[in-house]
Amino acid sequence: MGITAVxxxxxxxxxxxxxxxxxxxxxxxxxxxxxxxxMFTADASFWHAVRVTITFALxxxxxxxxxxxxxxxxxxxxxxxVGLFRGLFYLPSLLGGSVALAIVWVNMFNRDxxxxxxxxxxxxxxxxxxxxxxxxxETLMALAIWQFGAPMVIFLAGLKxxxxxxYEAASVDGAGPWRQFRAVTLPMLSPVIFFNLVLETxxxxxxxxxxxxxxxxxxxxxxxxxxxxxxxxxxxxxELRMGYASALAWVFLVAIALITVLLFSTGRFxxxxxxxxxx
Amino acid sequence: MSRRFWRLVVLVLILAVVLYPLVxxxxxxxxxxxxxxxxxxxxxxxxxxxxxxxxWQNFDVSFGRFFxxxxxxxxxxxxxxxxxxxxxxxxxxxxxxxxxxxxFAVMIGTLLLPGHVLIIPQYVLFKQLGWVGGDWPYLPLLxxxxxxxxAFFVFLMVQFMRGIPYELDxxxxxxxxSPYTVFAHVIVPLSRPALVTTAIFSFIWTWNDFxxxxxxxxxxxxxxxxxxxxxxxxxxxxSAVGPMFAMSLLSLVPVFLFFVAxxxxxxxxxxxxxxxx
Numbered sequence: 319m320g321i322t323a324v325x326x327x328x329x330x331x332x333x334x335x336x337x338x339x340x341x342x343x344x345x346x347x348x349x350x351x352x353x354x355x356x357m358f359t360a361d362a363s364f365w366h367a368v369r370v371t372i373t374f375a376l377x378x379x380x381x382x383x384x385x386x387x388x389x390x391x392x393x394x395x396x397x398x399x400v401g402l403f404r405g406l407f408y409l410p411s412l413l414g415g416s417v418a419l420a421i422v423w424v425n426m427f428n429r430d431x432x433x434x435x436x437x438x439x440x441x442x443x444x445x446x447x448x449x450x451x452x453x454x455x456e457t458l459m460a461l462a463i464w465q466f467g468a469p470m471v472i473f474l475a476g477l478k479x480x481x482x483x484x485y486e487a488a489s490v491d492g493a494g495p496w497r498q499f500r501a502v503t504l505p506m507l508s509p510v511i512f513f514n515l516v517l518e519t520x521x522x523x524x525x526x527x528x529x530x531x532x533x534x535x536x537x538x539x540x541x542x543x544x545x546x547x548x549x550x551x552x553x554x555x556x557e558l559r560m561g562y563a564s565a566l567a568w569v570f571l572v573a574i575a576l577i578t579v580l581l582f583s584t585g586r587f588x589x590x591x592x593x594x595x596x597x
Numbered sequence: 598m599s600r601r602f603w604r605l606v607v608l609v610l611i612l613a614v615v616l617y618p619l620v621x622x623x624x625x626x627x628x629x630x631x632x633x634x635x636x637x638x639x640x641x642x643x644x645x646x647x648x649x650x651x652x653w654q655n656f657d658v659s660f661g662r663f664f665x666x667x668x669x670x671x672x673x674x675x676x677x678x679x680x681x682x683x684x685x686x687x688x689x690x691x692x693x694x695x696x697x698x699x700x701f702a703v704m705i706g707t708l709l710l711p712g713h714v715l716i717i718p719q720y721v722l723f724k725q726l727g728w729v730g731g732d733w734p735y736l737p738l739l740x741x742x743x744x745x746x747x748a749f750f751v752f753l754m755v756q757f758m759r760g761i762p763y764e765l766d767x768x769x770x771x772x773x774x775s776p777y778t779v780f781a782h783v784i785v786p787l788s789r790p791a792l793v794t795t796a797i798f799s800f801i802w803t804w805n806d807f808x809x810x811x812x813x814x815x816x817x818x819x820x821x822x823x824x825x826x827x828x829x830x831x832x833x834x835x836s837a838v839g840p841m842f843a844m845s846l847l848s849l850v851p852v853f854l855f856f857v858a859x860x861x862x863x864x865x866x867x868x869x870x871x872x873x874x
Contacts, residue, residue, distance in 0.1 A: 324718075325721075326710075328722065329714065329715070339724070392604055392607060395601075401861075403608055407612065409619070410619075413619075413849050413853070415805050416852070417805075417807050417823040417824075417827060418826060418849050421829070422621070422845060425841075426621065464615065520709065520711075530811075531827065531830060534827075547711070551808075554716075560717055563717050567714040
């Protein structure tokens, strides 16, 4: 506990200083709110990183959850080999966060990578995706979506909890598959959807490894993959502005807390709990 | 019949897309340098292990060293997490102490804390202690793991221990067992499933972890596999692609073996911990 709590307080203190990691602690100067003022008013990279991160999360998280739910629905039947399918779909989630796969992914979307060779079969000329500021972030989104296995597994567990009687009743009332999905599956699954949404959003905001690998730690091309955490790393460990990076970290923490609260407050309107209690 | 057939067709198509990058990686690793440039197919015409030989010795320090470093960090993390999280979980689940609920809430709160927020003050702290780049540069990576800082595992074990009937504790106490004996002879043996889950995920997460290892390791000979792999990115030459892929592939083998061995447990372990979390 101490290893978490003490650094937290230290970090808060540092965020009001100009600490640079090289000099002695005695040289640290209290500079009040200067770090925060610079961040919000003078530092363009801060706002840019905020935009990149929010774009990333807004696109990647819903698509990833949609893919996870879609495949989970297809797998939610007993047939031979269903366990193997489930395992193989889960595999990318297990490997995907690694540097190794980020490297493979980046190379796949190179100018002469596998993706463009695939496109050329259909006579389409691809772009140098990872070197193109218009497409670099999209390739990272695709990498995140590709790892839909983890939420899928959780969806599958949730689907198993839905009583079969509900579908039978709906079917007796003449509801087709689509209607059954809207009227039974979605509301009954909403707590699990909510759980996955919160988890994946928080994860999405913290994406670091893939952006680091794609840009070799710079956030390029033209800052298009400058995720918030990457910006924090650059400020703290490349430019050695630890005080400023601490301030960045605290803003990040508050932002994530606010987003979680926001998600929970909207959850009241669409998350349905079977026991009839409003949480 | 037809509906089941189409379901299978769709699933196989999606699976092909999902597995494509992995198969491509496998194929490219075994292609010669010339073939990587000319053969855009998934599979090499001629299998050659040259990339593995070149990749292994690509830097001044061989990949054997990097793998040994990674294995050491991962295994010590497993031990640290298993021991410390068990102890912490036992305290939360069974012992009565002041402000227990408050501390538990604080512990859960740290679950939401991004690692990136803690890394700077931890770095500063460990640097002041002389641990960063010290005699044994892995201290900053490992010490926290021995202090039950992985709240996820503590939470997992607490939830698990709550399912162990109190009657067992009490029977042991009537026989004169101290809290330590109860812990060692009742709780620990019965917590084995949670312990196994913790061990597996500790290993996989640490093996794949990049951020902390990037920040705390600065000498080439101390590098772990993920940090070493990023060195390939610096060398932009085309010739590095094969060795880079070969080493990337090798780095995934341990995780893949875990996946094969514990597939059922991984997929279902997440189920239960996920829903309860």
